[in-house]
Amino acid sequence: MKIIRLSILAGLSIFAIFMVEVTPLLAACEQIKSYTFDDESYKDWEPHDEGGSISLSDGFSGKAAKIQRICTEDGFTALELNLPVTLWVGQIIRIDAMIKGDNIGDKPEHNNAGYINIEAMTKASGPKNPTDWGRFHGTFDWKAVSYKWRIPDDAQKVMIRIGLQGVTGIIYLDNIKLYRCTELE
Numbered sequence: 303m304k305i306i307r308l309s310i311l312a313g314l315s316i317f318a319i320f321m322v323e324v325t326p327l328l329a330a331c332e333q334i335k336s337y338t339f340d341d342e343s344y345k346d347w348e349p350h351d352e353g354g355s356i357s358l359s360d361g362f363s364g365k366a367a368k369i370q371r372i373c374t375e376d377g378f379t380a381l382e383l384n385l386p387v388t389l390w391v392g393q394i395i396r397i398d399a400m401i402k403g404d405n406i407g408d409k410p411e412h413n414n415a416g417y418i419n420i421e422a423m424t425k426a427s428g429p430k431n432p433t434d435w436g437r438f439h440g441t442f443d444w445k446a447v448s449y450k451w452r453i454p455d456d457a458q459k460v461m462i463r464i465g466l467q468g469v470t471g472i473i474y475l476d477n478i479k480l481y482r483c484t485e486l487e
């Protein structure tokens with residue numbers, strides 16, 4: 303009996319060690335926030351509706367945010383979310399979202415597009431952005447997008463901005479999720 307008990311104990315110990323080793327890998331990204339636009343939490347986002355309008359519309363599920371820009375001049379129409387910098391400084395953020403596009407215009411300059419962007423205001427070098435986050439043109443059905451970025455260690459302010467810059471069209475947003483991750487890949 304003793305041998306069997308010892309074997310069980312040994313087995314449990316190995317299992318416990320295995321769990322300790324494996325758990326951090328499974329928890330590489332921790333969800334911090336979720337915005338479905340089906341409850342009041344979307345009010346965390348501030349509308350910058352210059353040159354267009356921002357409203358709720360039929361979504362991927364339930365309601366979604368509808369960002370429409372009618373002005374063809376420079377400038378942007380977007381939703382903005384300020385992140386609590388004490389929580390995010392030096393951390394890797396991941397954003398997942400469902401997006402849909404309707405007749406989003408095209409201009410040669412890279413930044414004139416539908417877009418998902420994040421900006422960190424840093425002490426040393428002013429505003430910093432990732433270069434590889436989403437730029438969208440044309441008309442497309444609901445699709446899932448996901449982006450990651452390490453927020454600079456000297457960030458003093460961090461903001462996510464989603465909308466349209468310098469082009470007309472509509473971008474729809476649903477199921478936005480923010481994660482804090484341990485790895486960029």
Ligand SMILES: [Ca+2]
Nearest residue numbers: 338361363365
């Ligand atoms: Ca929704």
